[in-house]
Amino acid sequence: MSIHAPLYSLLASPASTSPSGITTLSLPIVIAVAIMIAAAICASFLAYFARARRIVRETSAALSAIGDLNARFIERVTPLPVLAANFTYRASSKANFDRFDLNEYARSCVLEREYWFASEIEARKLRAGEYASYSNELMAAGERTIGRSSDDRVKPSRYKKIEQRLFYRSILARPTPIAQVVTTVTYTSPQGRNSYRKHTEWGFAALQSHLQTAQAVRAQRSTTTYLRAQERRLLTPSLRADILRRDASRCRMCGASASDGVVLHIDHVVPVSHGGRTVSSNLQTLCQSCNLGKSNRFSG
Ligand SMILES: [Zn+2]
Structure with a gap:
């Protein structure tokens, strides 16, 4: 009995009544x-x-419509990962670091992987375009179907509320294109006493416009290079001889001749890069030093 006493007291206590x-x-x-x-x-x-x-x-026409729409579009509008790239340049001196053009360097790096960047940009723009079609169809489907279904087992007002909430929750996320192109230039002074670093970061719009700029600059350069090569081809040995003879084999600026030990050049009066043509009226004989002095003035 003694063994059961604590148990008894525990069981007994609920039975005890208060006043x-x-x-x-x-x-x-x-x-x-x-x-x-x-x-x-x-x-x-x-x-x-x-x-x-x-x-x-199970019964809403609107939810069925958005389900079908999503199934058709999901692969075409799923956001692509961030278009990321990192470019780093180590400057050779503090001066080199100071005048380093981060954007120009980044443009040249992007141009090196031009095809990859262009196709990645295009893929993201394509998704944005697909999403625009998706949005249009979604709005039309919503107008056509939301609030048009009902079921006896659910109160109409509740049905409508649930349908709307589920519809808006089903809308696929907009594939906003995101890019993160980070370009960094660093310089560490001898013995690592001082370290310098600066960077620039391009988002999607900046990347697109810089790539366009880079492509335009390259097109411009290749046109100029092409024109120069073409004009140089037009400067035939016989045309050179004609100009030398006309100018009496003397520099038109200083009058020096081969007998004075100078090297004579045939020069474009208006440079090819400025639209000058290879015709005798635009050609002149110059000595090397006059020609160099002139091309420095015309540089750019
Ligand atoms: Zn000269």
Whole structure:
């Protein structure tokens, strides 16, 4: 009996009554029962809403329409990863670091991988375009179908609310193109006493416009190079001889001749890079030093 005494006292205590007539240990029980009832109510509410959602999902023309639309577009509008690249340049001196043009360097790096950058940009623009078509079709489908379905098992106002919420939640995310092209130039002084670093960062729009600039500059350069080569080809040995004879084999600027030990050049009066042509009226004989002095003035 002694072994059962603690158990007995524990079991006995709920039975002991307070003056009000409520058992003294009944409060925790009341709380437990209240929690159970509340949980049961919650569960039934959740079950009710889950059932309503399921019914709306199964019967709504709008949700069926957006489901079909998403299935058709999802692969074409899924956002592509950030278009990322890092370019780094180590400057050879502090002066080199100071006048280093980060954007120009970045443009040359981008141009080296031009095909890759161009196709990655294009792929992202294509997705943005596809998303525009998706949006248009989505709006049309929404107008045509939202609020047009119902089901006897769900209150119309609740049906409409659930349908709208599920519809907007189903809209695919916009594939906003993101680029992150970071270009850094560093310089560390001898013995590593001082370290310098500066960088520039391009987003998608900047990357696009810099690539266009780089392509335009290259096109311009290749045109100039082509024109120079062409004009040089036109300067035939016989045309050279004609000009030398006309100018009496003397520099038209200083009058020096081969007998003075100078090297004579045939020069374009208006440089080819400035639109000058290879015709005798635009050609003159110059000595090397006069020619150099002139080309320095005309540089650019
Ligand atoms: Zn000269």
